[in-house]
Amino acid sequence: MTGRLFLIVGPSGAGKDTVIAALAARIAAADDVLLARRIITRPVQPGGAEQHLPVTPDAFARLRATGAFALDWDSHGLSYGIGTEVRAWLAAGMTVIANGSRAALPAARVAFGAALIATEITARPETLATRLAARGRESAADIAARLARTNGLPPAPVDLTIPNDDTPDQAAAMLLAAIRRDALTCA
Numbered sequence: 559m560t561g562r563l564f565l566i567v568g569p570s571g572a573g574k575d576t577v578i579a580a581l582a583a584r585i586a587a588a589d590d591v592l593l594a595r596r597i598i599t600r601p602v603q604p605g606g607a608e609q610h611l612p613v614t615p616d617a618f619a620r621l622r623a624t625g626a627f628a629l630d631w632d633s634h635g636l637s638y639g640i641g642t643e644v645r646a647w648l649a650a651g652m653t654v655i656a657n658g659s660r661a662a663l664p665a666a667r668v669a670f671g672a673a674l675i676a677t678e679i680t681a682r683p684e685t686l687a688t689r690l691a692a693r694g695r696e697s698a699a700d701i702a703a704r705l706a707r708t709n710g711l712p713p714a715p716v717d718l719t720i721p722n723d724d725t726p727d728q729a730a731a732m733l734l735a736a737i738r739r740d741a742l743t744c745a
Contacts (some may be wrong), residue, residue, distance in 0.1 A: 561648040562740055563670050564718075564733070565658040568637075568679035570704055571686035571693075573722040573729065574657055579677055580730035581655065591737060592647050594656035597621065597639040629669050631662035639663075648673050675740065677733070678716040685723050701737060725739055 566574050578593065585591045596610045599618050613621070618637045624628055630639035638658050647654050648670070658666060663676050681689070683705060690701045718736055722729040 560673055561650065561652040561654060562675055562737075563644065563648060563654045563656060563666075563673050564675045564737060565656050565663070565666050565670075565697050566677050566679060566733050567658045567663065569681070569686055569717065571689035572665040572679040572681045573726055574679045576726045576730045577720070577722055577733060578655060578657060581725040581733050582733050584730055587740070589653065589734075589737065590651065591653045591655060594640050594644050594647075594654055594658055597627075597641065599637045620729075629656075629658070629662060629666055629685045631659050631665065633659050633661060641742045653741065655737075673675065675718055677718040677720060677736075679720050679729065 566578060568574050582593055594695075597613055597618065598610045599613060600610070602609060615637065616671045618639065621627065626641060628642045628644045630637065632638070632674050635655035638659065643741070644654050644656065658676075660678070666674055666676070686705060687701060690696060690704065691698070696704065706734065720729050720732050720736075
């Protein structure tokens with residue numbers, strides 16, 4: 559039996575981490591859903607929605623060189639990885655949720671094939687700008703540049719789109735419904 563990987567992608571500020579956290583609060587043991595924890599060359603942000611595993615750039619390079627990642631990519635000056643345990647979870651028939659990157663989708667399609675369900679969390683530009691400003695990580699000019707880059711990207715080749723302009727709970731409910739529908743069609 560092969561599981562499914564819902565790789566969550568979308569622009570900064572769309573609320574990927576927040577939707578994944580809201581989803582985690584809704585899933586039941588019977589859903590057979592596991593959340594992959596990313597390894598990132600960034601310290602954990604106090605109060606941040608994503609509790610990733612922080613590593614130094616040198617440690618990340620060693621992990622990459624030894625094949626510790628099922629998928630890895632570089633973005634915005636950071637390196638991101640999803641561990642090889644995801645392959646074992648998929649082989650066991652589990653549904654896996656992982657926070658990814660639109661830029662990594664081609665590599666993810668090669669790595670995971672038919673198990674991949676590329677899932678984009680979207681939000682209107684004004685919602686993205688408000689959320690990015692609330693983070694306090696970037697200047698107004700940096701936010702404008704990030705939004706311009708996002709608007710200049712070609713549409714991501716995704717399998718599922720979840721809008722997140724209202725509450726994260728609404729988006730999480732839509733995502734959970736899609737996961738459960740997928741489980742029924744794969745059974």
